[in-house]
Amino acid sequence: MSDEFFMKLALDEAWKYQLLTYPNPAVGCAIVDKNGKLLALGAHKCAGKAHAELGAVTLALCELKPELKSELLRLENSPNELYDFILKNHKGALNGACAFVSLEPCTHFGKTPPCALLLRDLGFCRVVFGSADLGGQAKGGAKLLANAGVSVAQSTLKSKCDELLEPFLAWQSGHFAFFKLALSLNGVYTGKISSQIAQKHCHDLRSKLDLLVIGGNTVRSDRPILDARFSTTKHAPDVLIYSRKSEFERQIPLFSVLNRKVDIKNDLELLKKAKFAMIEGAGRLFKALENEFSWVLIYQSKSFKKGSFLDISKSLEIMHSTPLGADTALWCKVREN
Amino acid sequence: MSDEFFMKLALDEAWKYQLLTYPNPAVGCAIVDKNGKLLALGAHKCAGKAHAELGAVTLALCELKPELKSELLRLENSPNELYDFILKNHKGALNGACAFVSLEPCTHFGKTPPCALLLRDLGFCRVVFGSADLGGQAKGGAKLLANAGVSVAQSTLKSKCDELLEPFLAWQSGHFAFFKLALSLNGVYTGKISSQIAQKHCHDLRSKLDLLVIGGNTVRSDRPILDARFSTTKHAPDVLIYSRKSEFERQIPLFSVLNRKVDIKNDLELLKKAKFAMIEGAGRLFKALENEFSWVLIYQSKSFKKGSFLDISKSLEIMHSTPLGADTALWCKVREN
Numbered sequence: 279m280s281d282e283f284f285m286k287l288a289l290d291e292a293w294k295y296q297l298l299t300y301p302n303p304a305v306g307c308a309i310v311d312k313n314g315k316l317l318a319l320g321a322h323k324c325a326g327k328a329h330a331e332l333g334a335v336t337l338a339l340c341e342l343k344p345e346l347k348s349e350l351l352r353l354e355n356s357p358n359e360l361y362d363f364i365l366k367n368h369k370g371a372l373n374g375a376c377a378f379v380s381l382e383p384c385t386h387f388g389k390t391p392p393c394a395l396l397l398r399d400l401g402f403c404r405v406v407f408g409s410a411d412l413g414g415q416a417k418g419g420a421k422l423l424a425n426a427g428v429s430v431a432q433s434t435l436k437s438k439c440d441e442l443l444e445p446f447l448a449w450q451s452g453h454f455a456f457f458k459l460a461l462s463l464n465g466v467y468t469g470k471i472s473s474q475i476a477q478k479h480c481h482d483l484r485s486k487l488d489l490l491v492i493g494g495n496t497v498r499s500d501r502p503i504l505d506a507r508f509s510t511t512k513h514a515p516d517v518l519i520y521s522r523k524s525e526f527e528r529q530i531p532l533f534s535v536l537n538r539k540v541d542i543k544n545d546l547e548l549l550k551k552a553k554f555a556m557i558e559g560a561g562r563l564f565k566a567l568e569n570e571f572s573w574v575l576i577y578q579s580k581s582f583k584k585g586s587f588l589d590i591s592k593s594l595e596i597m598h599s600t601p602l603g604a605d606t607a608l609w610c611k612v613r614e615n
Numbered sequence: 616m617s618d619e620f621f622m623k624l625a626l627d628e629a630w631k632y633q634l635l636t637y638p639n640p641a642v643g644c645a646i647v648d649k650n651g652k653l654l655a656l657g658a659h660k661c662a663g664k665a666h667a668e669l670g671a672v673t674l675a676l677c678e679l680k681p682e683l684k685s686e687l688l689r690l691e692n693s694p695n696e697l698y699d700f701i702l703k704n705h706k707g708a709l710n711g712a713c714a715f716v717s718l719e720p721c722t723h724f725g726k727t728p729p730c731a732l733l734l735r736d737l738g739f740c741r742v743v744f745g746s747a748d749l750g751g752q753a754k755g756g757a758k759l760l761a762n763a764g765v766s767v768a769q770s771t772l773k774s775k776c777d778e779l780l781e782p783f784l785a786w787q788s789g790h791f792a793f794f795k796l797a798l799s800l801n802g803v804y805t806g807k808i809s810s811q812i813a814q815k816h817c818h819d820l821r822s823k824l825d826l827l828v829i830g831g832n833t834v835r836s837d838r839p840i841l842d843a844r845f846s847t848t849k850h851a852p853d854v855l856i857y858s859r860k861s862e863f864e865r866q867i868p869l870f871s872v873l874n875r876k877v878d879i880k881n882d883l884e885l886l887k888k889a890k891f892a893m894i895e896g897a898g899r900l901f902k903a904l905e906n907e908f909s910w911v912l913i914y915q916s917k918s919f920k921k922g923s924f925l926d927i928s929k930s931l932e933i934m935h936s937t938p939l940g941a942d943t944a945l946w947c948k949v950r951e952n
Binding site for chain 1: 620799917929930945947
């Protein structure tokens, strides 16, 4: 199979954790042995956890050296120790292997040691990547590997890999905002749409945000909580209620969530200043704020449903369609109409 | 990677040709060499063309024996000659390989020789399949292979493989009908929805049908052609206009298509008798005929759009989501509400 085939698998893995890696980039990695056998798919899942390459190497070694498995899994959330343990115990198991990574392997000693050194020291003979990082942690990874005699190919599925990286580059410039909505298969946004798994995904995202933006009308009519109770950390985001009128019933649940700041404003200054913001709403807010976001995340359910339809016009490009239980997460980019 | 991983790839390949194989089943096949390297993905594309196993073997040999490639490709549409050529020239290239097939390999000398013999004679050491055929062409494939010393595993992703097979089993019982509609991402069905690639797919399907069913109101308002001009064969299907009133302007283009029969009826006898029927329409016809079809095919576009919304309620299960250029084909099964 082609390099593109394996890179596509690495990308699919990475999209499962898109935005959840904040402030780090979403990255995916496929590892193929010297005979062309796919050994593992890995992704960076969360800041502070293993990079994609280390994650995939760990899974590959679980397969190849079952005697290491329990220790590898024990160290899963301690990337530094995991890295050291692997370098001491791999015994050449990945000699001659090939890695397909969406982003150039890093050369940076940060929370984890550099992935380019890991791949070199494990004896990888080929590294294929999509996006080159021009100034970030990845800088120089290709050169380091090539200097060590590893065959390096770049720009495989580059535009797909660059898309995956967009939020990260925007965070580095200080601001990324996206619009989230839930729709039935026939465009209805009212009533219960999302399954528990999609709701958990939404709460996981909320737990990472610097700011959640919602419209005043929705707050008055839906009386939402807007917390992150289904997420692992349960960390509820600060909220901006975008509203002309500043009076709200304080019994509305979102005001009672602990450790959260709620602002009620008729301007978007807070949104523009937020490094990572999600706007939740439907057609009205979508139109009012359409210049304020570049991505749209749609949780699409599997039913035709009666209710109110999303009555707007906008060209989108679907970058990835990620299954989420019975629903699908459609990751869309806004196109000019 | 697991058996399920490779079976999933075989299924993805098969769904690209779902219904286009009429009256044959859609079948997919992945071939993995003795070292675990994925060599090829194949599918049955059309009645009279190579079965999935023969198609995948052909692609694998194109990779392994480049000197055979031009002859293999020349024989692509002559499955019998292809089969003979492969058996004479493979030189053990696939010795020890493993095949993942959605359906038990056939033992039937039909338009093409049996795939179970092909896999045996090429030296495959393992065959994994999903659906067992209890009375069709596939019957006995597993036994034949096992008797020849091939390791056989069955029921891998069985329910997914069984779903893929549903139209074929229905055709064998004499009748399969599905509802087709095109929707924008927000549920609008009016105006131009589908891209050229989705339109071609629809025309390819139309060229296979025994009957296309359409509502009288749509005929009067849209004045459609309902032909298959973008398909390879351009074979236009017979049409049933389901309508209380039997008078239609004969200038409506669908009446002028050559070699087509058009019936105008207020009953569904023709639909119920058709071996392979597609119903094209939107909400009104969907509700009127909701007991007449088991599958729904949605061509979903990538835009929010203004227009008329599909205002119905129905629980669906998405069996497969197949990219079609900028659009997506969502293959859905109707669930009880």
